[in-house]
Amino acid sequence: MNAKSIWNIREIGILIATIVLGAFFTALNPLFFSLANIFTLLRMTAMLGLVAIPMALLLISGEFDLSVGSIYALAPSVVCVLVNGFGINIWLATVIALVVAAACGLINAFLVTKLHIVSFIATLGTMYIFRSVVLQMTNGMPQAITSDPIYYLLGGDVQNFSTTVVWLALFTTVFWIILENTKHGNWSMAAGSNVQAATIMGINVNRVKAINFILSAVFAGFTGILGLSWMSSVSPSQGGGLEFSSIAAAVIGGVSLKGGTGSIVGTLIGSLLLSMIQNGLILIGAGFYVYQGFVGAIVIIATILNLRIIRGRAYA
């Protein structure tokens, strides 16, 4: 691979930034690059990436989903309530919870594609509604399930290695294939790029967006359930802010908020970068409170760099 072909890799900017940041944190605290911390980082990346990657596909098709954080709390809460309150088998409860998450996505899709409410507003509304359902269902109290060794494998650790990383690898590949090599991926890009043109060419834009809303919601719910499997408990307030960190991971990874363009691998690296910042700042003693400021700065810098790289490449 020569220098020019490396430059042509779409995610090169964010990849370099991640490596530099990793080196920076390791220089300040060598523990950052220890095996134990790498495992921690991978889990953090997986929990963010599994929400951010479907979000990236939705953003590429031109829509937002601000309700993912609430669905991330709703699905595991549904599992707990069904298991503890109704004595339902945990696996069946998990399937039902995923159906509930899919229904949340369908509601978002209905509001946006049928009632023509801007997705930012529609999902801002459902973000509060779904969170309220969680709080009512749990009386605002954390819920727990009895630990089950097989259920634990869904999102727990094996020899300190989180199984969530396997899910992340699997679904990064699946979503990469969807975006790059399927009609749905092509239509998602077209829908986000020029709705009118996509419609005139005969693409059912509403259907494409609805599928992406449902995927976004199901994966938010699924990731919440992975957390439940690991911790055996769920907090009704968990996932607050996840909507913004998942959007930030996608944007840092090169997804355009205007839709039409973006990268699944970039979003994966964006998730890793955000997790590294969160983890690294604590390890170097900067504290968690500077994290949000750091993320804000990175989002802005990454967007500027991405634009410059893309333009530079286009006019080269």
Place this chain on the structure above:
Amino acid sequence: MPDNPIIQMIGISKSFGPVRALENVNFTLGRGEIAGLVGDNGAGKSTLLKILSGVLQPDKGEILYNGKKVVFKSPQDARKLGIEAIYQDLALCDDLNVYRNIFLSREIGGRIFIDKSAMRNETLKILRSININIPSIEQQVKYLSGGQRQSVAIARAMYFNAQIILMDEPTAALGVTESKEVFNLMLELKKKGRSIVFVTHNLRHIFSVVDRITVLYKGRSVAESLPKEKTSIEDIENLIAKGTLT
């Protein structure tokens, strides 16, 4: 009237709420001809084109294709008969690359997957066959020049074997050289037996390529299929501005 019409639109009317966009309009396109459709802003040119391409449905009137009545409920219906439209806004997706745009909604591949390598090869073939030169088919179309973008839209129509190509202001955003490229392409298509409807504001452009001219004035057709040789720019200007020759 052309001797061998491929399309006849007869008595077409269309309203949008209280606004009458078209009233009893007739339009004919001959086989292997370039028909110019002119008129002032709001004269109804784009509406007529959208009806012919299936984007809009007429309130009244009928469309004959090779003498047989047809009804277009969607752009797909029109496309099945080989009618492809190239709209003013190009109907290209800026963020998609050249080959993804050419095959948009008709991707090569199975029910789910697309065959990118076949799409690339076919794109190169079609661009070559109509002498279109684009630096890279991997390029997002937003980074192409106006003429190149227009060529991509035309190549798309050509690839899907369009017999009738509807072009809405294809030179509106182009410079002199780029416009000439598009005219050459239109003449090339005509040579290959394709029929073209060319909508434009620019009368010099019309006279350089078309065979016949139809003029719309406030939603009515005030001149139908005038042979280019039997009219002049001044006559057409009068028809556009006043709806009459004087």
